[in-house]
Amino acid sequence: PDKTEECNRTWHFNVTEIKDLMSDMRHYWPDVLHSSLNRTQFWKHEWEKHGTCAATLQVLNSQKKYFGKALELYQHVDLNSCLLKAGIKPSSSYYQMTAIKEALTRFYGVMPKIQCLPPEEGEKAQTIGQIEFCFTKELQLRNCTALKGESNPVQADLKLGTEELSVCSDTLPTYYPSQVQ
Secondary structure, eight states: OOOGGGOOTTSOOOGGGGGGGHHHHHHHSOOSSSOSTTOOHHHHHHIIIIIHHHTTSGGGOSHHHHHHHHHHHHHHHOHHHHHHHTTOOSSSSEEEHHHHHHHHHHHHSSOOEEEEEOOOTTOOOEEEEEEEOEEOTTOOEEOSSOOTTSOOSOOOOEEETTEEEEEOOSSSEEEOOSSOO
16 A cells, blocks of 8 residues: 555654564565665665555554565465466576466466566566565455556556666566576
8 A cells, every 4th residue: 555645654664663573574575675684774665655554454553563464465475386386487588478467367366566677778578576466455365457447556666776667568578587686
């Protein structure tokens, strides 16, 4: 969530509230822009932009609940093994974006939002930067992207360092990196 009118933007991030989640946070939700282990800039951003909005729900109404539930949902969704079952694994191979979308939609029954970095100069392939699953307020999976005839519930681009993530092209070869450089 990032509906400004429902958020308490004055509720600042306090890393001590999630100290018992730190090992899982570093492993499953790393800050890829600030690689030092004690950096918390990304989590601070996630809390202040999204967590303070999500906190209107009792199940997410503290930093510990918000990050703990996010980690739980991550484990439940288990994206990597879903893609692996479809023969899609992080590697130097290229994949078709349509094959990735079809595998995810077939497995989960919903369409996630997939964002890519565009090809670098002289390259032909885009790189997956983020696969985002959307949930209802009851924490059930829902479509992130509009189906034909619906209005689009999610429309935002994410800035990753100096690079811009945007909706992936269905026509470009797609690189699924094993880790962000």
